[in-house]
Amino acid sequence: MSIFTRIVPAGDSAVLIELGSEIDPMINDQVYSLASSISKEKITAVIELIPSYRSLLVSYDPLIAGYAEMQEMMSEIVDRSLDSVEGVAVEAKIIELPVVYGGEDGPDIEAVAEHSGVSVQDVIDIHSGVDYRVYMIGFAPGFPYLGGLDERIAAPRLKTPRLSVPAGAVGIAESQTGVYPNASPGGWQLIGRTAIRLFDVNRTTPSLITQGAKVRFVPVNSHD
Amino acid sequence: MTKPTTRELQIIQSGPMTLVQDRGRSGYQQLGVSVSGAVDVDALDIGNRLVGNDMNAAGLEVMLGGLVVRFSESTMFALTGADTSATLDSVPVTANVSYVAHSDAELQMGIANNGMRAYLAVAGGVGTPSILGSRSTHLTSAIGGSKGGKVIEGDVLPLGDASSKSISGKVFEAESRDTSAKGLNIRILLGPQDNEFSLVGIETLLDSTYSVTDQSNRQGLRLDGPVIESKSGRYDIISDAVVNGSIQVPGDGKPIILLADRQTTGGYAKIATVATVDLSKLGQVTPGTNISFVSISIEEAQVLLADRQRIIIESELPRVVAPTNVTVDGIDVAVGVAQNGDSMMAELDGNIYPISVYEYPPV
Numbered sequence: 021m022s023i024f025t026r027i028v029p030a031g032d033s034a035v036l037i038e039l040g041s042e043i044d045p046m047i048n049d050q051v052y053s054l055a056s057s058i059s060k061e062k063i064t065a066v067i068e069l070i071p072s073y074r075s076l077l078v079s080y081d082p083l084i085a086g087y088a089e090m091q092e093m094m095s096e097i098v099d100r101s102l103d104s105v106e107g108v109a110v111e112a113k114i115i116e117l118p119v120v121y122g123g124e125d126g127p128d129i130e131a132v133a134e135h136s137g138v139s140v141q142d143v144i145d146i147h148s149g150v151d152y153r154v155y156m157i158g159f160a161p162g163f164p165y166l167g168g169l170d171e172r173i174a175a176p177r178l179k180t181p182r183l184s185v186p187a188g189a190v191g192i193a194e195s196q197t198g199v200y201p202n203a204s205p206g207g208w209q210l211i212g213r214t215a216i217r218l219f220d221v222n223r224t225t226p227s228l229i230t231q232g233a234k235v236r237f238v239p240v241n242s243h244d
Numbered sequence: 245m246t247k248p249t250t251r252e253l254q255i256i257q258s259g260p261m262t263l264v265q266d267r268g269r270s271g272y273q274q275l276g277v278s279v280s281g282a283v284d285v286d287a288l289d290i291g292n293r294l295v296g297n298d299m300n301a302a303g304l305e306v307m308l309g310g311l312v313v314r315f316s317e318s319t320m321f322a323l324t325g326a327d328t329s330a331t332l333d334s335v336p337v338t339a340n341v342s343y344v345a346h347s348d349a350e351l352q353m354g355i356a357n358n359g360m361r362a363y364l365a366v367a368g369g370v371g372t373p374s375i376l377g378s379r380s381t382h383l384t385s386a387i388g389g390s391k392g393g394k395v396i397e398g399d400v401l402p403l404g405d406a407s408s409k410s411i412s413g414k415v416f417e418a419e420s421r422d423t424s425a426k427g428l429n430i431r432i433l434l435g436p437q438d439n440e441f442s443l444v445g446i447e448t449l450l451d452s453t454y455s456v457t458d459q460s461n462r463q464g465l466r467l468d469g470p471v472i473e474s475k476s477g478r479y480d481i482i483s484d485a486v487v488n489g490s491i492q493v494p495g496d497g498k499p500i501i502l503l504a505d506r507q508t509t510g511g512y513a514k515i516a517t518v519a520t521v522d523l524s525k526l527g528q529v530t531p532g533t534n535i536s537f538v539s540i541s542i543e544e545a546q547v548l549l550a551d552r553q554r555i556i557i558e559s560e561l562p563r564v565v566a567p568t569n570v571t572v573d574g575i576d577v578a579v580g581v582a583q584n585g586d587s588m589m590a591e592l593d594g595n596i597y598p599i600s601v602y603e604y605p606p607v
Contacts, residue, residue: 030436031517032545034487043482055274070273070485072509077485079270082546083553157276158483158509161385165483201276202385219275221375221387227275 025102027094033067033082035090037098038075043167047074048155050102052232057101063093071231072156073165113233114151117199117214118240119190121147125213132175132192132209143211144239146170147190151234152197162201162219162227166235169197181207188214190237199235201227215243251403252316253366255395256350259310262395264370265504266302269378269388273508279488280382283462283504283527284361287325289556291365294322294342296410299557301369302379304395309356311364315345319403320367320412326359326528335598338587340416341564344595359528367406382505383462413596414561415584427453427534430526431519432491433542437481440513441493445473449491449515450537454499458531462505465526467535471497472515483511489518489526501526519545521552565591 030036037054040047051071058069058078065085070077080090121144122129133140152166159165174195182205185191189200191208200206201218214237218228229235255262265288268281282288282305292301304311309328315321322342323330330337330353332345339362345351356362372379372390381389390399438446454469472493479495486492490502492512501518502510503526518526519540529535540548565580580591581599590599 028436029433029517029542030485030514031433031487031489032520032542032549036436036485038484041482068271068273070508072484073482075484077487079487082549086546087542156483156509157274158485159276159507161272161276161278161387163276204384226272226277226376231274 025098027091027098029087029091030077032087034077034079035087035094036075036077037094039098039102040074043073043155045153045167048153049232051076053104054098054101057097057104058094061093061097065090072158112153114236115229115233116236116238117190117216118243119148119212119214119237120241120243121212121239126190126211128175128178128191128209129211132173132211135175136173138172143173146173147192147197147211148237148239151236154229154231154233154235156231157227157229160201160204161221162229164198164218164229164235166197169195171195175209177207178209181205185210186213188216188218190214212237212239213243250316251319251368251406253304253319253370253401253403254314254316255311255397255399255401256314257310257312258395258397258399259306259308259312259353261307262311263305263307263381263383264302264372264389264395264401265305265380266300266369266378267380268504269376269380269382272376273485276508277376277387278382278385278505278508280380280388280462281378281504282363282380284325284359284363284524285527286524286552286556287361287363287527288365290340290416291322291324291363292369293557293561294324294340294414294416295320295365295367296342296407297365297367297369301365301404302372303366303370304364306353306356306362306364307360309353309362311353311362312350313364314348314350315366317347318344320344320406320410321351322365322414323353323362324365324416325361325363326356328353328356328362330354330362332598336587337598338585341584341587341589342410342412342414342596343589343598344412346597360530361527366403367410368404371402371404384505411563411594413563413565413582413589413591415564416559416561427536428525428529430522430535430537431540431545431548432516432537433519433545434516434539435514436517437513438515440474440476440479440481441515442473442475445475446515448472449499450539453534453536456529456531456533456535460529460531462503464503464506465501465529467499467501469498472499473497474513479513480511481513483509486510486514487517489520489523490514491516491518503527519548521545521548565589565596
């Protein structure tokens with residue numbers, strides 16, 4: 021077990037396994053790998069797993085297994101899982117999202133360009149030029165926390181958040197970029213929009229984007 | 245020839261906020277889907293037991309009362325949680341007892357007077373569509389419930405198939421859960437990020453009284469009181485998963501207790517977590533309620549959960565009416581009368597109906 025690993029209770033019905041204390045692609049890979057190891061064990065007491073940047077929350081039914089038992093099971097799986105992920109390159113699934121940048125779809129793109137001292141075309145090229153790691157899903161159904169935004173186009177949040185941001189809006193907030201899966205209030209600067217539905221409860225897999233995948237934004241001229 | 249019956253609940257008045265809730269939508273938090281579900285899960289569970297439902301059945305969570313519904317067909321129901329001085333066709337009905345409502349009978353709730361939320365359980369459960377395994381309403385993501393939202397006047401909610409074995413007149417002998425009392429002691433477990441707080445900060449949490457502000461809802465209770473000191477002066481952490489009852493401390497140093505509608509992840513350090521057995525009490529607190537915290541061990545918390553299972557889920561539910569057999573026109577019928585709190589009830593042919601004491605004074 022790594023010296024950074026911390027297994028602690030999160031209340032009486034969950035165990036939190038922290039694998040590090042920073043945002044780091046390798047730690048995040050270990051989180052996925054650990055989640056999949058635990059899933060494979062099919063432990064009766066385990067209700068669900070919530071992976072995040074650098075930790076995994078395991079919620080369980082204490083009427084089936086007490087904390088001591090869960091703690092022991094988890095340490096054992098952590099040891100095995102971390103041993104096996106060492107040096108293994110994780111092949112991430114790439115999800116392409118066609119995005120119409122600027123105009124009505126990206127009302128803040130000029131402000132972002134101005135703030136960054138580059139042209140609007142540069143913002144598009146820079147933003148669509150890299151694949152973004154999905155560190156975790158949270159905040160709202162299907163909302164991906166993406167890592168890897170080029171610092172040149174980092175931009176502050178809006179001073180006054182919008183009451184409604186449309187579904188599929190692509191935005192920037194500080195050094196983060198993301199896509200709103202559903203219409204919601206929001207304070208990110210909007211640079212474009214995708215017509216792809218990120219989250220739909222009627223699909224077998226409701227969320228298009230899942231943890232561990234990579235997102236690639238592809239500039240298009242229209243939503244057709 | 246019998247006409248096909250459609251068991252439905254017609255919403256005549258919805259009150260300030262009535263929501264379809266069950267035990268919540270678990271299994272999809274890794275996709276950012278909030279659990280939601282009844283905030284006073286004890287009340288939901290008791291209601292479901294009284295009417296003979298599966299524990300996963302959905303009921304109505306009625307904030308502050310004010311709900312008026314009509315039963316399209318004869319239906320067994322029970323009210324739990326906060327008392328609302330409810331009546332069935334103007335006859336008083338008490339909480340924690342199962343009754344039968346005739347077809348077209350109207351159940352009317354007054355204002356909740358000893359808590360925040362009343363629950364209506366109906367035999368068969370509320371049968372709105374199950375979305376990702378649950379009927380619970382999560383308002384901010386518009387998932388579940390009545391067309392993704394709250395129950396509104398004019399809604400007609402389908403009911404599921406009732407178990408034929410269940411009988412009315414069952415009572416749950418509830419301990420007093422009056423939250424109008426000034427103070428509430430809530431048991432907590434320190435962590436998972438108590439290491440982000442100074443010893444002084446942890447003492448502040450355990451030795452102070454916090455009051456529930458009106459900035460509180462199903463997502464969480466925002467508390468006012470002494471500022472909790474963190475070690476570094478910062479309160480943010482790398483966002484990670486939260487649980488029902490997580491006590492997070494944002495930048496202003498004042499704790500927020502996360503409840504059923506919480507987002508799945510959060511970026512503030514969590515100093516402690518409410519013991520699961522005490523969560524239902526938090527579902528009933530009104531703004532202005534004082535809360536103090538007592539730290540317990542995880543072993544104690546898990547023993548309390550086992551106790552809860554025995555009390556709420558596995559206890560015997562006695563029947564309020566002991567019927568006597570009488571013969572009317574040559575036919576044997578079981579009849580009986582009982583009193584529960586302020587309400588009277590009568591048994592006729594195995595069903596328990598509320599009755600007016602003025603019409604049928606007890607012998």
